[in-house]
Amino acid sequence: MKIGNVEVKVSILSIGVFVVFTIFLLVASVYSAEVRSQLIWLIPGLFMLLVIPIALNYMSRREYADITPAYEAEAKTVRVKLINENMIGKPVRIEGVVEKVRFRFLNRPQFIVADRSGEISCKMFTNPIEDIHEHDVVEVLGMVIHRYVAVGDPVINCVSIKKIERKSGPEKER
Amino acid sequence: MSQTDIPTKKAAVTPASLEWAVPVFSFGGAAVAILIWMSGIVIDLRFTAVGCVIASVVLAYLAWIRPKKDIVALTTPIYAIIFFAVPLDDAVATLVLELLYAVSLSILLVRLKSRFGAAAVIPQDGTLSGPLGDYVEKILPACTSLPPAAAHKAAVTFMRYAAGEYGDVQDEAREGRILLDGSGSAPAFSTAFEILAEQAEITEKSRPHTEWYKQFTSADEALLARPVPPRKKNDEGFDAGFDAALDNALLLLYAAAWNASSADRPHLRTAETFAAKVIEG
Numbered sequence: 231m232k233i234g235n236v237e238v239k240v241s242i243l244s245i246g247v248f249v250v251f252t253i254f255l256l257v258a259s260v261y262s263a264e265v266r267s268q269l270i271w272l273i274p275g276l277f278m279l280l281v282i283p284i285a286l287n288y289m290s291r292r293e294y295a296d297i298t299p300a301y302e303a304e305a306k307t308v309r310v311k312l313i314n315e316n317m318i319g320k321p322v323r324i325e326g327v328v329e330k331v332r333f334r335f336l337n338r339p340q341f342i343v344a345d346r347s348g349e350i351s352c353k354m355f356t357n358p359i360e361d362i363h364e365h366d367v368v369e370v371l372g373m374v375i376h377r378y379v380a381v382g383d384p385v386i387n388c389v390s391i392k393k394i395e396r397k398s399g400p401e402k403e404r
Numbered sequence: 405m406s407q408t409d410i411p412t413k414k415a416a417v418t419p420a421s422l423e424w425a426v427p428v429f430s431f432g433g434a435a436v437a438i439l440i441w442m443s444g445i446v447i448d449l450r451f452t453a454v455g456c457v458i459a460s461v462v463l464a465y466l467a468w469i470r471p472k473k474d475i476v477a478l479t480t481p482i483y484a485i486i487f488f489a490v491p492l493d494d495a496v497a498t499l500v501l502e503l504l505y506a507v508s509l510s511i512l513l514v515r516l517k518s519r520f521g522a523a524a525v526i527p528q529d530g531t532l533s534g535p536l537g538d539y540v541e542k543i544l545p546a547c548t549s550l551p552p553a554a555a556h557k558a559a560v561t562f563m564r565y566a567a568g569e570y571g572d573v574q575d576e577a578r579e580g581r582i583l584l585d586g587s588g589s590a591p592a593f594s595t596a597f598e599i600l601a602e603q604a605e606i607t608e609k610s611r612p613h614t615e616w617y618k619q620f621t622s623a624d625e626a627l628l629a630r631p632v633p634p635r636k637k638n639d640e641g642f643d644a645g646f647d648a649a650l651d652n653a654l655l656l657l658y659a660a661a662w663n664a665s666s667a668d669r670p671h672l673r674t675a676e677t678f679a680a681k682v683i684e685g
Binding site for chain 2: 309
């Protein structure tokens, strides 16, 4: 779905929640006259379960699109091994192979990206513009942050992740 | 200057011994509760849950001291308090809850050890541990001739690089190089400053590195953490020598600063994990 210039994606989880509550509401309205009398509020409420995630996704994507040029200008290309706690708050660019993708269904994907020197988690707070899969060779732009707000190993708060080559096996980079 | 100049203090409790405390306290508390219940003494069994709370705190501490944090283990004290603060009328329910909680903590401990690596060991005697400590100790004799100002500059250069302040690294490294002139110290230290200045400039300007870049010579190898690979690109155009030059330069400056500028050790300690990661490859 596209809103303006922004491609919006709804997570599987949001759709699942919407479907479950829709079924629940249908069944309840069949058996309960009281529920039927409240449908004027319940149906819009049901649709809010979809509208709110879509709105949040739209705002996140627009924000990411706005700040990506600044990162492209300022981020320095580094090896994964050189990213450390002293770099917290610094914009960086890394290139590597996607080894794992986690939490995609939550619209909060976490990409484990590896180069010859090591691997690092790249967390996003919305889905990337293009679909990224395991073994894709990618360029990641983002800021170094702690894994858990103020503690934990350094990870990348990913602002942009894009493929830079054709699909490749992990043995190519390793 | 020796690493052992720093006052020594031995750690009383090691992480390995603390690991035993998790099942001992959690199952111990449950065992005490079972004994009281079987003997028919009428008291509130919830006080035995203190064992589970202590075990949770120990598990959270074990998670905290690891470089890679486990959020599940870190939050177990919260769950312990929630579970055991609410009174249960039934004694059997309390016993079952304690036993299940003890089993859960033991599983989390195994998970912590297998998935989140070993605890970071920080020697209490002021030395560095592992391969980094061995390397720093190895090049100690070569650092005796380093001027203190140059050693301090090595610390500053290293810390700037670790922090990703590549623009500053170039200036600091050039000043460090100048301070070494006429000091009689090994040429490898000057080369390390030059390599850092060059590579920081390349990174700062986001330039690809050229065919010819500053590299250590074979005469420097005795002071380096890694062998010097030849300048040669593989089939994919990757030259391992370029990265190895940077790794060796960073480690040499870290070791020089640690050995010859003891005032900078607290700062260098904050980048110890980074230096250890570089040396371990």
